[in-house]
Amino acid sequence: MAEYSKVTEALLGRRRWLRQVSMASLGSLVPLGCQREAPAPTAESLELNEMRFPGKIPMRVINSRPPCLETPWRYFRSDFTPNEAFYVRWHLQMLPTEVDPRRWRLTVGGEVKQPLRLSLRELREFEPVTIAAVNQCSGNSRALADPRVPGAQWENGAMGNARWTGVPLETLLERAGIKAGAVEVTFRGLDRGGIQSVPDFVRSLKVELALDSDILVAYAMNGEPLPMLNGFPARLVVPGWYATWWIKSLSEITVVDKPFTGFWMDKAYRIPTTPNAVETPDNLATETVPISRMNVRSFFTFPDQGTVVTRHQPCSLEGFAFDGGSGIRLVELSADSGKTWQAAKLGTDHGNYSFRRWHHDWTPTPGRHVLLVRATSNKGEQQPLEPGWNHAGYMRNVVEQLALTVS
Ligand SMILES: Nc1nc2c(c(=O)[nH]1)N[C@H]1C(S)=C(S)[C@@H](COP(=O)(O)O)O[C@H]1N2
Numbered sequence: 001m002a003e004y005s006k007v008t009e010a011l012l013g014r015r016r017w018l019r020q021v022s023m024a025s026l027g028s029l030v031p032l033g034c035q036r037e038a039p040a041p042t043a044e045s046l047e048l049n050e051m052r053f054p055g056k057i058p059m060r061v062i063n064s065r066p067p068c069l070e071t072p073w074r075y076f077r078s079d080f081t082p083n084e085a086f087y088v089r090w091h092l093q094m095l096p097t098e099v100d101p102r103r104w105r106l107t108v109g110g111e112v113k114q115p116l117r118l119s120l121r122e123l124r125e126f127e128p129v130t131i132a133a134v135n136q137c138s139g140n141s142r143a144l145a146d147p148r149v150p151g152a153q154w155e156n157g158a159m160g161n162a163r164w165t166g167v168p169l170e171t172l173l174e175r176a177g178i179k180a181g182a183v184e185v186t187f188r189g190l191d192r193g194g195i196q197s198v199p200d201f202v203r204s205l206k207v208e209l210a211l212d213s214d215i216l217v218a219y220a221m222n223g224e225p226l227p228m229l230n231g232f233p234a235r236l237v238v239p240g241w242y243a244t245w246w247i248k249s250l251s252e253i254t255v256v257d258k259p260f261t262g263f264w265m266d267k268a269y270r271i272p273t274t275p276n277a278v279e280t281p282d283n284l285a286t287e288t289v290p291i292s293r294m295n296v297r298s299f300f301t302f303p304d305q306g307t308v309v310t311r312h313q314p315c316s317l318e319g320f321a322f323d324g325g326s327g328i329r330l331v332e333l334s335a336d337s338g339k340t341w342q343a344a345k346l347g348t349d350h351g352n353y354s355f356r357r358w359h360h361d362w363t364p365t366p367g368r369h370v371l372l373v374r375a376t377s378n379k380g381e382q383q384p385l386e387p388g389w390n391h392a393g394y395m396r397n398v399v400e401q402l403a404l405t406v407s
């Protein structure tokens with residue numbers, strides 16, 4: 001499925017293509033015991049709330065102006081999320097809809113000895129680095145918050161995993177030469193608020209953090225140019241950190257000698273300092289910090305919710321896990337509400353910032369079952385059995401459930 005292409009989709013027709021995709025990705029793994037209750041969805045036409053944006057398959061629209069589009073769940077059956085199905089999130093009305101790659105320039109300025117003004121071609125002349133990393137919106141799964149919270153009502157599809165190729169930010173900053181006394185580096189894209197009351201989407205990193213060698217200025221995603229809606233021609237990739245840092249259509253990197261202040265740092269994208277950023281509606285946290293590293297999560301991708309499974313035959317359960325960069329140590333399943341857990345087998349390791357697939361053969365007895373999946377990261381962090389809550393709906397990572405009927 002990583003080899004998925006638009007051409008394939010057009011040739012096969014969507015319906016057949018979907019069938020091929022599930023057959024190709026699950027292949028011989030589909031066991032006799034896991035039957036599908038209903039045939040796979042036949043989305044010849046747009047489903048409710050779906051729209052087709054440039055460079056994208058039909059996707060569920062969370063907001064249309066500016067576009068916020070959610071990745072359909074079936075795409076999480078592969079380790080890498082196809083560019084065409086990768087979720088999209090913009091904040092400002094005036095976003096770039098076309099960029100001439102011959103005229104686009106990335107500037108590195110401010111408190112530097114040698115300001116840079118790089119073309120896309122010059123950026124590509126640096127030694128390229130590729131890293132597999134999850135891009136997840138801070139508000140992924142917000143729609144599931146209880147009590148409800150305002151903001152884009154994402155279900156679980158505001159995330160994706162891709163191979164990002166580009167130049168380490170550190171290389172660019174070293175080429176420019178950071179002056180003594182510099183404290184932060186700010187990042188700005190081509191999008192604009194348009195009116196004075198809407199501040200531009202600018203974010204800043206402390207100099208020490210900006211020099212982390214894993215941060216990239218990426219111009220390719222899964223081996224192709226970035227889709228326009230995912231930040232063509234280049235974006236920041238901050239592996240392990242929530243996507244709010246991953247500035248798209250990047251145009252200005254500015255080194256500053258005073259801490260940067262701005263709406264998107266001081267007011268938005270902040271979390272309580274409490275463990276796992278938890279607060280309660282009647283006792284909101286008074287102390288907040290900018291959101292940064294992702295917490296650990298895991299999901300089911302097969303079979304689908306509500307599938308009818310045959311008794312006493314092995315059913316191969318499948319899903320994936322990830323965290324904020326320490327990597328996945330363990331994925332466990334429970335069929336008894338968390339009393340006992342069994343370790344799943346982990347799939348290919350694409351690096352600590354990537355999705356990590358898991359699978360587990362389960363031989364069920366008749367009845368209705370609710371399975372739980374729980375991941376533990378290499379740094380020992382484990383998903384909670386109860387969801388945490390905060391006023392912005394950030395960082396949800398409760399243990400996920402899969403309800404199945406065994407007949
Ligand atoms: N220039 C710019 N970059 C941006 C944003 C934005 O509004 N403008 N939104 C950020 C947020 S909050 C998210 S979740 C990610 C979404 O990345 P994607 O659209 O490629 O999935 O982009 C980030 N980078």
Ligand SMILES: [Mo]
Binds near residue numbers: 089137139
């Ligand atoms: Mo986001």
